[in-house]
Amino acid sequence: MGLLKKRVNYKESADTNLVLASIGGDRDAFGEIVGRYQSLLCSLAYSAVGDLKHSEDIAQETFVEAWRKLDTLSDPAKLKAWLCGILRFKISRYRRKETRHAPQPTDELHEQVAEHSRVDDVVIQEQEQALLWQALQQLPETYREPLVLFYREQQSVEHVAAELELSEDAVKQRLSRGRKALQKAMITFVQDTLAKSKPGAPFTMAVLLAISTISAPKAKAALFSAGVAHTGNAIKWGSLLTVMASFSGVIGSFFSVRASLAQSRTERERRATLKIVALYFLVAAVFVAGMFLLKYVALASTAYQSLYALGSQLMVFGFIAAYLALLTHMLISQPRLRAQERQRQPEAFLAEYDQVNSKRREYKSRLSLFGIPIIHVKLGLPELHEKPAFGWIAGGDRAYGLVFAWGGLAVAPISVGIVSLGVITVGALGFGVLAAGTVAVGVIGFGASAIAYKAYGSLSALGWESAWSGSFAIAKDAAIGPIPFATLTNSEPAADIVQLTALSQNHLWVLGAMSILVITPAVWHSNMVRKRIAEQHNNAE
Known part of the structure; x- marks a missing residue:
């Protein structure tokens, strides 16, 4: 518990320094904020809308909005909660927009919608088959063959044993091990797919490019306590002394x-x-x-x-x-x-x-x-x-x-x-x-x-x-x-x-x-x- 509290305090202190530097016009500091929270925001957005591209768009919009309104953040230590609040608003607006623009079938369009539905069904089936094979091909053939036969041939152990010329006990054992391996393969597949979709440096650069033409937020003195202002002075002195000392x-x-x-x-x-x-x-x-x-x-x-x-x-x-x-x-x-x-x-x-x-x-x-x-x-x-x-x-x-x-x-x-x-x-x-x-x-x-x-x-x-x-x-x-x-x-x-x-x-x-x-x-x-x-x-x- 003590370690967790220490970690939270450490991160909040770093967030405060980055927010103050960003308010001062330091876009590199804001880039560090993006790098720190882009994975969280993209993940939350993807979990809500189920689309990688749209989730990244929503997360980028969130960071751009945060840059514009950074001076309204009354407590820089609460940066993460503030960013998540902006993100949830963006998600809610996205859902409302999708609902408004969703096509409503009418009598005259019923046939056209039905035709599109059949096309969509074909696409979905193709995607399902591709996903199924990606999981099955990771299994050893010893387990894959019994599984395919079992689920395509009326789930009969006896039939699978006869086709493969195995004992029923051997088939049961391979089916059991195959199911576990398939479950593990599916979990690994999901983990790998999500890991590959994790936003990286290009996402950060896209946000920084988006804010490059937007003026830096101006700090409002009333928003910051004496302690935070002191931290800001420390940053300025630290920057000056770093340059002087290093060179x-x-x-x-x-x-x-x-x-x-x-x-x-x-x-x-x-x-x-x-x-x-x-x-x-x-x-x-x-x-x-x-x-x-x-x-x-x-x-x-x-x-x-x-x-x-x-x-x-x-x-x-x-x-x-x-x-x-x-x-x-x-x-x-x-x-x-x-x-x-x-x-x-x-x-x-x-x-x-x-x-x-x-x-x-x-x-x-x-x-x-x-x-x-x-x-x-x-x-x-x-x-x-x-x-x-x-x-x-x-x-x-x-x-x-x-x-x-x-x-x-x-x-x-x-x-x-x-x-x-x-x-x-x-x-x-x-x-x-x-x-x-x-x-x-x-x-x-x-x-x-x-x-x-x-x-x-x-x-x-x-x-x-x-x-x-x-x-x-x-x-x-x-x-x-x-x-x-x-x-x-x-x-x-x-x-x-x-x-x-x-x-x-x-x-x-x-x-x-x-x-x-x-x-x-x-x-x-x-x-x-x-x-x-x-x-x-x-x-x-």
């Missing part, structure tokens, strides 16, 4: 560009900086666009979802390979280019800040612990053979911290960077026990895409034990998402393994912390570099 590595790189451009002294350095950053953004844009495309194609073509899921993971690994290659290229090419430019245009590097051994090119705290500075941050573009930043807290193109590190390549227990390695890691690529970023790889992973023992990703999640995603969710044991692959999918047991309740309670804090950890050091570093260069110019003047 915080890319956002942080913007501020890195500002710092790098400020440190560039020649046109070649500026072009090289813009090129490498443009490649970072291009790879990210292609990755995100490709993942969204795969999601919508997979939802529209359920037969090939496994192939699209494989494609999504190939894109994830492609993104990882591309960013590792870009970072390696950046760490090698920038120092070489700076060395070349020093030889080609020495006049561009006369300022104190641009000297190789200048103390102004780095910040190192006076305080140290065990001979290691508390803070060590590199502020200039990397030089050939220059050592990485190293301290308890370190920052630079390569940063190694005993507690915290930030940079292009960051290695520390807590690390933030384009590529970060450690225990708690955040970045474009995060590798750690608790990893977060555009792509997160670890024991627990949060990000746009995640590969982890427990994976949580907005675009895809590949988990060993469990996965949660707004798109592709792939795991061994449990998966929650629009396109799930696991032993348990989109169920209460799956939600327990995924720890969905804990996720829903804490994900905003996690997303907020990710954003702050990535963006704040990037902003600080950019401002520090620009400030020091501005001071340099002021002193020169």
Whole structure:
């Protein structure tokens, strides 16, 4: 009883969030509502009218009507009951319409009706024979022959025994077993037929196409309580923080560009900086666009979802390979280019800040612990053979911290960077026990895409034990998402393994912390570099 109550509360909470998002104009959220309840509504309609096509038409009309009137739903948690109410009204109207249009035989039409009735009888008989054979052909011949003879030859066991040259006991035994097998075959036939008629992604797409030209319902403030309004705000904040956190590595790189451009002294350095950053953004844009495309194609073509899921993971690994290659290229090419430019245009590097051994090119705290500075941050573009930043807290193109590190390549227990390695890691690529970023790889992973023992990703999640995603969710044991692959999918047991309740309670804090950890050091570093260069110019003047 407790599990049932928990399942109902979980589903009502999800319904509330989807209704609020739909009222805000999110058609994808309404698509999830359709996917969640289309089977129920189509089944109820079919049970009432007995026609698959008409039942699906009625269900589609119900969803379109629901989209139009969604703002009249006073309690979003009661979405299912509200949808069923609209459906019953549609069924009732359909029946009244059928009754009104039913032909009434008159004397002059009696012959014509009788003729149609005879034609209908022939059609019905043909359908009955087809259904009979579909059931009979599933029986072994040993049972089928006695059954056919028994029911077509005056139901005489003696006659069947004589025709088949069997004992009467053998015939009775085969008839008994044959009836049971026939009953089972009929049940299986009905189950298979109904299962094949289950609405799928094409039904959902048809509804979304139908509402594409209909304006989104407008929320009426009086309809929602303070608690529901609070949930709506949480959705908005959650959406904003998800974008910021998932792409915080890319956002942080913007501020890195500002710092790098400020440190560039020649046109070649500026072009090289813009090129490498443009490649970072291009790879990210292609990755995100490709993942969204795969999601919508997979939802529209359920037969090939496994192939699209494989494609999504190939894109994830492609993104990882591309960013590792870009970072390696950046760490090698920038120092070489700076060395070349020093030889080609020495006049561009006369300022104190641009000297190789200048103390102004780095910040190192006076305080140290065990001979290691508390803070060590590199502020200039990397030089050939220059050592990485190293301290308890370190920052630079390569940063190694005993507690915290930030940079292009960051290695520390807590690390933030384009590529970060450690225990708690955040970045474009995060590798750690608790990893977060555009792509997160670890024991627990949060990000746009995640590969982890427990994976949580907005675009895809590949988990060993469990996965949660707004798109592709792939795991061994449990998966929650629009396109799930696991032993348990989109169920209460799956939600327990995924720890969905804990996720829903804490994900905003996690997303907020990710954003702050990535963006704040990037902003600080950019401002520090620009400030020091501005001071340099002021002193020169």
